[in-house]
Amino acid sequence: MEQVCVGVDIGGTSVKLGIFTLGGDLLKKWELPTEPKNDTKALIEKIGKSIKENLKEGGLTLTDCVGVGMGVPGPVLPNGYIEVVVNIGWKEVFPARMLSDILDGMPVALGNDANVAALGEAWMGGAKNYQDVVMVTLGTGVGGGIIVDGKIVPGKHGLGGEIGHMHVRDSETEKCNCGGVGCLEQISSATGIVNEAKKLLSKKKATSRLSLLEDITAKDVLDAAKAGDAIALEVVDTVSKYLGIALSHLTLTVDPEIFVIGGGVSKAGEFLIEKITEKFVFYTPITKTKADIVLAQLGNDAGIYGAARLVLG
Amino acid sequence: MEQVCVGVDIGGTSVKLGIFTLGGDLLKKWELPTEPKNDTKALIEKIGKSIKENLKEGGLTLTDCVGVGMGVPGPVLPNGYIEVVVNIGWKEVFPARMLSDILDGMPVALGNDANVAALGEAWMGGAKNYQDVVMVTLGTGVGGGIIVDGKIVPGKHGLGGEIGHMHVRDSETEKCNCGGVGCLEQISSATGIVNEAKKLLSKKKATSRLSLLEDITAKDVLDAAKAGDAIALEVVDTVSKYLGIALSHLTLTVDPEIFVIGGGVSKAGEFLIEKITEKFVFYTPITKTKADIVLAQLGNDAGIYGAARLVLG
Numbered sequence: 001m002e003q004v005c006v007g008v009d010i011g012g013t014s015v016k017l018g019i020f021t022l023g024g025d026l027l028k029k030w031e032l033p034t035e036p037k038n039d040t041k042a043l044i045e046k047i048g049k050s051i052k053e054n055l056k057e058g059g060l061t062l063t064d065c066v067g068v069g070m071g072v073p074g075p076v077l078p079n080g081y082i083e084v085v086v087n088i089g090w091k092e093v094f095p096a097r098m099l100s101d102i103l104d105g106m107p108v109a110l111g112n113d114a115n116v117a118a119l120g121e122a123w124m125g126g127a128k129n130y131q132d133v134v135m136v137t138l139g140t141g142v143g144g145g146i147i148v149d150g151k152i153v154p155g156k157h158g159l160g161g162e163i164g165h166m167h168v169r170d171s172e173t174e175k176c177n178c179g180g181v182g183c184l185e186q187i188s189s190a191t192g193i194v195n196e197a198k199k200l201l202s203k204k205k206a207t208s209r210l211s212l213l214e215d216i217t218a219k220d221v222l223d224a225a226k227a228g229d230a231i232a233l234e235v236v237d238t239v240s241k242y243l244g245i246a247l248s249h250l251t252l253t254v255d256p257e258i259f260v261i262g263g264g265v266s267k268a269g270e271f272l273i274e275k276i277t278e279k280f281v282f283y284t285p286i287t288k289t290k291a292d293i294v295l296a297q298l299g300n301d302a303g304i305y306g307a308a309r310l311v312l313g
Numbered sequence: 314m315e316q317v318c319v320g321v322d323i324g325g326t327s328v329k330l331g332i333f334t335l336g337g338d339l340l341k342k343w344e345l346p347t348e349p350k351n352d353t354k355a356l357i358e359k360i361g362k363s364i365k366e367n368l369k370e371g372g373l374t375l376t377d378c379v380g381v382g383m384g385v386p387g388p389v390l391p392n393g394y395i396e397v398v399v400n401i402g403w404k405e406v407f408p409a410r411m412l413s414d415i416l417d418g419m420p421v422a423l424g425n426d427a428n429v430a431a432l433g434e435a436w437m438g439g440a441k442n443y444q445d446v447v448m449v450t451l452g453t454g455v456g457g458g459i460i461v462d463g464k465i466v467p468g469k470h471g472l473g474g475e476i477g478h479m480h481v482r483d484s485e486t487e488k489c490n491c492g493g494v495g496c497l498e499q500i501s502s503a504t505g506i507v508n509e510a511k512k513l514l515s516k517k518k519a520t521s522r523l524s525l526l527e528d529i530t531a532k533d534v535l536d537a538a539k540a541g542d543a544i545a546l547e548v549v550d551t552v553s554k555y556l557g558i559a560l561s562h563l564t565l566t567v568d569p570e571i572f573v574i575g576g577g578v579s580k581a582g583e584f585l586i587e588k589i590t591e592k593f594v595f596y597t598p599i600t601k602t603k604a605d606i607v608l609a610q611l612g613n614d615a616g617i618y619g620a621a622r623l624v625l626g
Contacts, residue, residue: 132469146566148466155568156445157602162565165599167558170483179598245480252475253459253566255468285492286478289470 004060005311006051006068007120009113009303010034012087015047018304019058022066022312024124028058029304038089041098048102067107068099069310071116071303075158080110109311113303115152115161117262118145120306125298126260134256135296136163136243138265141177142185142192145306146254152310153254164189166249168242184246188239190218190265196235197221204231222268236275244279251284251291262296269295317373318624319364319381320433322426322616323347325400328360331617332371335379335625337437341371342617351402354411361415380420380624381412384429384616388471393423422624426616428465428474430575431458433619438611439573447569448609449476449556451578454490455498455505458619459567465623466567477502479562481555500555503531503578509548510534517544535581549588557592564597564604575609582608 002021009016011034018029032050036042055065072095074085080096096110111119118135127133131150137143142164146153153160164185165178172182186192194216201211208231209224210216224232247259259280261273277293284290298305315334322329324347331342345363349355368378385408387398393409409423424432431448440446444463450456455477459466466473477498478491485495499505507529514524521544522537523529537545560572572593574586590606597603611618 148461153461153567155564156570156604157564157568157600159564159568159600160566162568162599166562166565167596180596249479249562250566251468251470251472252479253473253563254466255470255472255475257469283480283493286475287470287472291469 003064003066004055005066005308006055007304007306007308007310008047008051008068008070009116009307010043010070010072010088011113011303012073015043016300016304017047017050017054018301018308019054019060020305020308024305024309026301026305028054029301030054034088040090040093040095043088044095044098045102048099051103062104062106065106067109067311068103069109069111069116069307070096070099071111071113071307071310073113075162076110076112076154077158078154078156107311109307109313111152111154111307111310112145112158112161114143115145115154116306116310117143117302118147118161118260118306119152119309120298120302120304121260121262121296122147122150122306123309124305125302126262126294126296127258130258132254132256133258133260134161134247134250134254135260135262136246137263137296138188138190138261139263140190142189143263146250146256148254163246163250166246168245184242187242188246188265193218193221193235193239193265196238197232200231200235208232218265219267222265222272226268226271236272240272240275240279243276244281244283247276247280247291247293248283251287256291259291259293260296261293262299262302266295316377316379317368318379318621319368320617320619320621320623321360321364321381321383322429322620323356323383323385323401324426324616325386328356329613329617330360330363330367331614331621332367332373333618333621337618337622339614339618341367342614343367347401353403353406353408356401357408357411358415361412364416375417375419378419380422381416382422382424382429382620382623383409383412384424384426384620384623386426388475389423389425389467390471391467391469420624422620422626424465424467424620424623425458425471425474427456428458428467429619429623430456430615431460431474431573431619432465432622433611433615433617434573434575434609435460435463436622437618438615439575439607439609440571443571445567445569446571446573447474447560447563447567448573448575449559450576450609451501451503451574452576453503455502456576459563459569461567461569476559476563479559481558497555497559501552501559501578506531506534506548506552506578509551510545513544513547521545531578532580535578535585539581539584549585553585553588553592556589557594557596560589560593560604560606561596564600569604571604572606573609574606575612575615579608
C-alpha cells in the first residue's frame, strides 16, 4: 500500500481534512463542523477519530500514514504552543501533542493557517516548483505566508507573514482590530474594500453604479471597476497601491521568486493582478527583474494541501 | 594545527581581511586598498595572494584553512553571480569562483556586505546565540540583513534585507538614489538625518543650537537631541518613527528574536535605541512579546566576522 499523509485545516466554522499521497495527490477530502469550541481536547479527539475512520474506509492503517499536519487560525510558537486562538476559543494548548497521542504517537506538525496555505500553493498550486514564495490571502482580513527555501518562516512569536497588519497608510485615523492604525487589512481586505467604497461615495457624491446598491460587497466594487465605474476604479487603485507597497516591502525583506494572491477578493482575477503588478513595479524601482504575481489555484483546499506538506518536513 | 577560516569584506576604499578560528576567535586582521577598481580579476588575485602570505606568516598552509567568505557592496544572486557593483566597478562576474581558483579550489562563499555583517553580529556580536536576527545598518545609507535559522536570507534577486528602500513615507516628494520616493534611507541614514534637520531649520526658524553650526552632521543632530534641543528632538522623533515602522514590517514578515542596530549613526547609543523601541512598540500592538532591539558590537569588523562565518555554512 502506498504511503499517505493527512492535512487538517481548522477554521472558525468547519474543519477540512484530506488524505494525500506523498507526491501531493488528494485521495479524499471531507469536513467536520468546528464543534465543540472552547474545548481543544474534545475537538482534537473528534479529529483524531475521524482520521482513523477515514483511513480505515480507504483500506489504510495508521502505519500507512507518515503523519498529520494541522493549520490553525492563530499564531503558533516554534515549540508548538498556542497562547490563544480567539475564534475557536483555544487557550494555552499544545494541540499537535494531543493529536499525536490519540494517533499512537504519529508525527503531527502544526502551523498557522495562512502560512500553511502558502505552503500548499507552493507545493501543488499557483507556485508549484518554486522554493521562495509569498502568499497573500485577501479575505475578510488580509493574511500572508512566507516560504523561504521550501520552508515556512513562522517567526519567533508566531507573526511570520502577518502582513495584514503592516502599517502602510500613515494618514489613517480609524483603528484596526489589532489596535494599530493604517494597517493593510483596513484597506485591502474585503471589509476594507467596502469601507473604502463607502467613504468615497459619501465624500464625492459622484455618479456611481455602487450608489444604487443597498448593501455593497467587495465583489460589487471589483465588478463595477471592471465595468469602468470611476469611483470603483479609484477604490481598486487605492487597494492595489497599498498591496503594491506591501509586496515591495516583502521584496526588500525576503525577496521571493513569486507572489501568490488568494482569498475571496482574488476571484477578481487577472484584472486585480494587473492593477497590483503596476503598483508593485512602481514601488520597486531598485530592481529590473521582478517576482511574478500570480493567482492562487487551490482555493479553499490550500490549507489541507499545505498542512499535509508540513508534516513531510 | 588548529583549523581556520578567512573573512574578506570588500568596501569602496579598503578590503578588510581576518583569519579566524572555527569558533569565532579573530587571530589576525589586516587591510588592503580597494585597488585596482573596475578589474575584478586583478583585485581578487591581490586578495588571494595576500591571504596566502598572511596564512604563511602565521605558520598556516592552505590546507589548514577550511574556506574563505567574501562580502561585497552590492546584490549577489543565489548562484554567486554579480551583475554590477557600482562603487568598485564590477560587472557580470563570479568572484567566488575566481578566488577559489587562485586558492587551489578552496571553498569560497559570497554574500552581500550588509547581509554578511548581520551574520557576523549573529555569530559573535550583539546577537550572539540568536538564530533569528535582523540587523539594520545606519550609515551613509541604510542597509539590512536578515538571518533566519542561522542563515542569511539573500533573496532570489539579491534584495534580501534591502530595507533602506522600503517606501515608508508616502508624503515624500524628493527622489531617492534608487529611483523611488519615501524610502527609509531618505530619512534615517546619516544623510537623511542631516536633510531632515536642514528642512526643519529652514521651515521653523526656531531657536536651535544646530543653526549655529556651519555644516551639520548626523552626530551634531543626535548630540543636540541628547542635550534637549527641540528641533533636533523632532528630527530624532521622525527618524525613529520610520525606523520603528520598518522594524514593525520586519516583525510582520520574518518576526526575528532580536534586532541589531549598527553603523555610524548607532554610535548615538542607548538614547537612539530607546527612541526606536518606543516607536516600534507603538507600531506593533498586535503582539505583547517583542523582539529586543540592541546595539551592534563588532563595529567595522562585523563584515569580516560574517564573511568568515558564511563559509562555515
